Amino acid sequence: MNERTTNLEPSGRHFFRRVLFILACLATLLALGYTAAKAHGKRVWENCRQELEAKGASLDWAAYIPPPVPDEQNIFKAPKMAEWFVRNSSGIGQFQGPASTGPLPPISGLPYGNTNTILIADLKVSLPVSAEASAKSNTVWQLDSSEARADADKLLRDVLGQTAPGMQGPFIFLSRSLDQTKATHISLRADAPPTAETIRELFPSDKTLPRTSRLRTESSGSNSFRVLLSPPVWIAAGDYVAWTDQSAPNLDLTRSALKRPYARMDGDYQRPFAMPIPNFITVRHVAQALAQRTECYLLIGQPEDALRELTLLHDLGRLLKAEPTGKPMSLVSAMIHVAISGLHAATIAEGLRLQGWRDLQLAAIQQQLKETNLLPSFIQAFETERAGFCRTLESFGTGELFNLFSPGRMNYSVWDKIKNPRFLISESMPRGWVYQNMATIALMDQKAIESVDLSNRRVLPSRADAFARDVENSFKHFSPYRVLASIAIPNSIKATQALARNQTWVNQAFIACALERFHQAHGKYPENLDALVPQYASTLPRDIINGQSFKYRPTAAGGFALYSVGWNEKDDGGVAATNPSPSEGDWLWATAKL
Numbered sequence: 001m002n003e004r005t006t007n008l009e010p011s012g013r014h015f016f017r018r019v020l021f022i023l024a025c026l027a028t029l030l031a032l033g034y035t036a037a038k039a040h041g042k043r044v045w046e047n048c049r050q051e052l053e054a055k056g057a058s059l060d061w062a063a064y065i066p067p068p069v070p071d072e073q074n075i076f077k078a079p080k081m082a083e084w085f086v087r088n089s090s091g092i093g094q095f096q097g098p099a100s101t102g103p104l105p106p107i108s109g110l111p112y113g114n115t116n117t118i119l120i121a122d123l124k125v126s127l128p129v130s131a132e133a134s135a136k137s138n139t140v141w142q143l144d145s146s147e148a149r150a151d152a153d154k155l156l157r158d159v160l161g162q163t164a165p166g167m168q169g170p171f172i173f174l175s176r177s178l179d180q181t182k183a184t185h186i187s188l189r190a191d192a193p194p195t196a197e198t199i200r201e202l203f204p205s206d207k208t209l210p211r212t213s214r215l216r217t218e219s220s221g222s223n224s225f226r227v228l229l230s231p232p233v234w235i236a237a238g239d240y241v242a243w244t245d246q247s248a249p250n251l252d253l254t255r256s257a258l259k260r261p262y263a264r265m266d267g268d269y270q271r272p273f274a275m276p277i278p279n280f281i282t283v284r285h286v287a288q289a290l291a292q293r294t295e296c297y298l299l300i301g302q303p304e305d306a307l308r309e310l311t312l313l314h315d316l317g318r319l320l321k322a323e324p325t326g327k328p329m330s331l332v333s334a335m336i337h338v339a340i341s342g343l344h345a346a347t348i349a350e351g352l353r354l355q356g357w358r359d360l361q362l363a364a365i366q367q368q369l370k371e372t373n374l375l376p377s378f379i380q381a382f383e384t385e386r387a388g389f390c391r392t393l394e395s396f397g398t399g400e401l402f403n404l405f406s407p408g409r410m411n412y413s414v415w416d417k418i419k420n421p422r423f424l425i426s427e428s429m430p431r432g433w434v435y436q437n438m439a440t441i442a443l444m445d446q447k448a449i450e451s452v453d454l455s456n457r458r459v460l461p462s463r464a465d466a467f468a469r470d471v472e473n474s475f476k477h478f479s480p481y482r483v484l485a486s487i488a489i490p491n492s493i494k495a496t497q498a499l500a501r502n503q504t505w506v507n508q509a510f511i512a513c514a515l516e517r518f519h520q521a522h523g524k525y526p527e528n529l530d531a532l533v534p535q536y537a538s539t540l541p542r543d544i545i546n547g548q549s550f551k552y553r554p555t556a557a558g559g560f561a562l563y564s565v566g567w568n569e570k571d572d573g574g575v576a577a578t579n580p581s582p583s584e585g586d587w588l589w590a591t592a593k594l
Contacts, residue, residue, distance in 0.1 A: 038430060041431065045438050047439075055446070059390055073260050074263070075257050075319065079253055080250070086276055102279070102282035102286055104244065104250065118181060119227075121226070123199060124188065125143075125193065139151065140186070143190040156215075159181060162354055165295075166233075173235050175299040178234055203227065215228070254312065258316070263321060277332070294309040294350075301356075306361075314372075317372075328384045328388070334374075338374050341372050341502050348509045365513050366537065382445050383445075386445040389438075393434050393438050434484070437488075441488050444489050448464075458544050459544050467493070497583075500544060503544050504544060508562055511562060515560060529549060544564075551565070566585055567584075
């Protein structure tokens with residue numbers, strides 16, 4: 001027994017040494033592979049960097065750290081500004097916590113509003129009309145006549161007065177209260193008993209009614225009908241202004257702070273994903289409330305007060321522009337600024353529809369619109385995001401990448417991490433693969449940047465579409481050189497289309513204001529846009545899609561058509577694009593929502 005064991009020991013030790021040798025060889029080969037991958041990846045990244053720097057790009061994060069500014073000239077050093085409008089950081093995977101309520105109370109606290117169905121009219125059908133029926137009626141209609149349809153439309157407008165849509169929920173603002181509304185009694189002449197649907201067809205379609213309201217008819221007895229209008233929530237414009245006036249001192253603080261020339265938040269700018277960011281929820285809430293206050297002031301006939309609120313809505317964008325340098329500009333900040341500018345244009349359009357603006361206000365509004373150029377911030381955002389991602393990937397260890405790209409709190413169990421392919425890849429990824437991902441991010445962001453021609457103030461749809469196809473094809477199949485880039489690259493086609501659409505609205509709003517000033521002075525719209533220069537505009541903005549003049553023509557009904565050729569770069573004769581297909585049809589002067 002001892003002899004047999006003794007004979008096995010040399011053999012066992014030999015086997016063990018062979019295993020160690022093989023493992024050592026594998027470890028050496030793996031180390032050599034990682035070293036080679038790192039060297040290759042570093043070369044790819046350096047070549048990418050040199051290529052982009054030759055085009056004038058800067059990938060050095062230090063170039064995006066904002067310089068200090070004097071406190072007394074800094075918007076965010078004014079009272080309450082940091083408390084209301086700053087979040088702690090933009091860190092991916094970090095829990096942000098609840099947002100500040102900001103300078104205005106939430107719309108849910110509004111104590112006013114009428115949710116009752118409104119009785120528009122009582123109709124009694126007479127076969128034939130009797131003297132008694134006519135005596136009880138305010139008016140007499142003939143069924144199936146154009147006069148009856150015109151009377152029905154006038155009846156609705158008389159009951160509702162002027163209306164404007166809410167921006168923060170299913171609200172409709174009214175120029176007056178409906179508490180004292182009384183139904184109109186109508187005698188309806190008809191040759192045969194009508195149905196409720198026949199009565200409904202007398203009135204305008206739901207498309208002509210205030211948004212989210214619904215008109216219905218119901219039988220109320222023999223040859224009798226009731227016409228009712230069901231609202232979401234009716235709110236009298238004066239009531240809304242009075243309720244939000246409790247925050248007037250807060251709005252005045254914001255107004256005063258926005259007169260300062262600089263906007264720099266305190267925070268750690270050395271690490272891209274630790275830098276402070278604006279409180280987007282609060283900015284959005286305040287912007288919507290200001291749009292509603294503007295509409296309500298117009299409904300109650302106070303255009304100067306409306307202009308004051310509209311001006312604050314316009315100036316609110318300065319919280320997002322990182323002045324004086326525009327750096328760092330996150331893509332979220334840029335797109336919220338795009339959305340606010342669209343809301344600003346939509347509110348102007350609503351004022352034009354209500355015929356609430358006068359010449360002096362329209363001239364001031366044109367100046368606001370003239371200052372609105374969304375393209376530089378868009379480009380700065382992609383440059384900032386690119387530099388920030390590359391800086392972070394370069395400075396983070398591979399083991400830290402999982403936390404960087406994992407949303408929410410970092411409370412994954414060991415088993416959760418083992419099952420998660422991102423964790424396994426980030427833990428074992430050679431440094432060279434990280435460099436190659438950095439190159440992919442940098443080159444793809446450059447294509448997004450090149451879809452905007454800043455010098456000529458144009459957006460180039462063909463380049464944006466080509467870039468979107470490249471992204472789709474690149475990420476269709478897994479590659480370790482693109483796995484991090486697939487997470488970092490945003491949906492640029494939607495961002496670029498939103499940029500183009502809202503800048504178009506801004507430019508069209510400028511021209512629409514000039515057209516309204518011409519109309520107020522001459523009682524009609526001009527035959528062509530050249531008639532607006534120089535009295536109503538020193539120059540006119542061009543279509544950012546093709547760089548040419550907007551398409552314009554006066555209409556036979558006394559209005560006008562104003563449109564861009566839209567994303568397909570073709571003149572479709574003023575046929576509007578249909579949602580959700582912004583790439584089709586023309587972009588008509590219309591309204592936008594935030």
